[in-house]
Amino acid sequence: MAHSNPQDVFAPWTDPDAKPLIRFANVTKRFGDFTAIDDLTIDIYEREFFALLGPSGCGKTTIMRMLAGFETPTEGTIELDGRDIARVPPNLRPVNMMFQSYALFPHLSVWDNIAFGLKRSDMAKDEIPARVEEMLRLTRLDRFAKRKPHQISGGQRQRVALARALAKAPKLLLLDEPLGALDKKLREETQFELMDIQEKTGTTFVIVTHDQEEAMTVASRVAVMDHGKIKQVDTPAHIYETPASTYVADFIGDVNLFRGTATARGDGTYSIDYGEGSAPIEVSECDLSLETGASVTFAIRPEKIRVSSEPPEDRDNVVEGTIIDIGYLGNLSTYHVELPGGQMVKASMTNATRLSRRDFTWEDKIWLSFRSSAGVVLTE
Secondary structure, eight states: OOOOOGGGOOOGGGOTTOOOSEEEEEEEEEETTEEEEEEEEEEEOTTOEEEEEOSTTSSHHHHHHHHHTSSOOSEEEEEETTEEOTTSOGGGSSEEEEOTTOOOOTTSOHHHHHHHHHHTSSSOGGGHHHHHHHHHHHTTOGGGTTSOGGGSOHHHHHHHHHHHHHHTOOSEEEEESTTTTSOHHHHHHHHHHHHHHHHHHOOEEEEEESOHHHHHHHOSEEEEEETTEEEEEEOHHHHHHSOSSHHHHHHSSOOEEEEEEEEEEETTEEEEEOSTTSOOEEEOSOOSOOOTTOEEEEEEOGGGSEEESSOOSSOSEEEEEEEEEEEEOSSEEEEEEEOTTSOEEEEEEEOOSOGGGOOOOTTOEEEEEEOTTSSEEEOO
């Protein structure tokens, strides 16, 4: 298999000359006294699969509705392809939206559902069948073309809605919680299908979701939102490994947070005192320049912490604790460990051996250890 040149990695946001497809500039949206979106500035690039992630009510659907043309900004501008679209009505935007409910016509076949929008567009009548067939192939629905929506599965209905939304070749496809109605296993399969279809069509996808795993799986970049503001926009790997704040660290995946004060040791290394009777945490490779005595939070993911029955020699940070609880997730076991000062820490380990070979059980005294570069120091 040929490997692409590392320079070919898709990252237009790192190129100062790249022109964004979508640009929000200082956009605020108010409903009466309620500010749904608060001074939002963000660029989204062509061919990007961009995820808006956050809890219910954080403003992500409002952003999408403004892109679709169902809401207009109270302040600021939204540009699509360099053109201010504030006054462009929804039906004249090169934007399509796929709703959670799919909104298929129950009396029409799969084929006619996909053709519906094309028949109302300015596409030549004789070009429509070929376009519908192309969409059927793209979404692997060729065998179901004659069926009605109630004769196919939820996952297939989801693909019909996607085919219909892509049929008019929009520059931008908006997906509002598109996989919310599917069960977990089907949702995971469909995530990969979505990525595949997005790559094949080259359409820019913007997805709204409150499911972290989904955002992290499908997106080129993720915007983590809270109360109408974007807290961080970055690639899934960066958001997971180098969150910008405790909110982001805590929202994405599992994390242990140690609140304490930093002492500078020079050269990007610090020690963090986080509790009476506990040895300070030694940290290296920290990009922040902190004053001694600064209040910080040290964030570390459970999989970066090793559990062992003896104190290891080769780790920078070692602390004894007691196992309070064990969660068994098939491929992983998560240990909830209480430290001497009362803080609970989660550590997770891959289950490479069968159950009967496990070493640790409840109430066991064990050692937790991690490297000085395994976590991240946060000031927010």
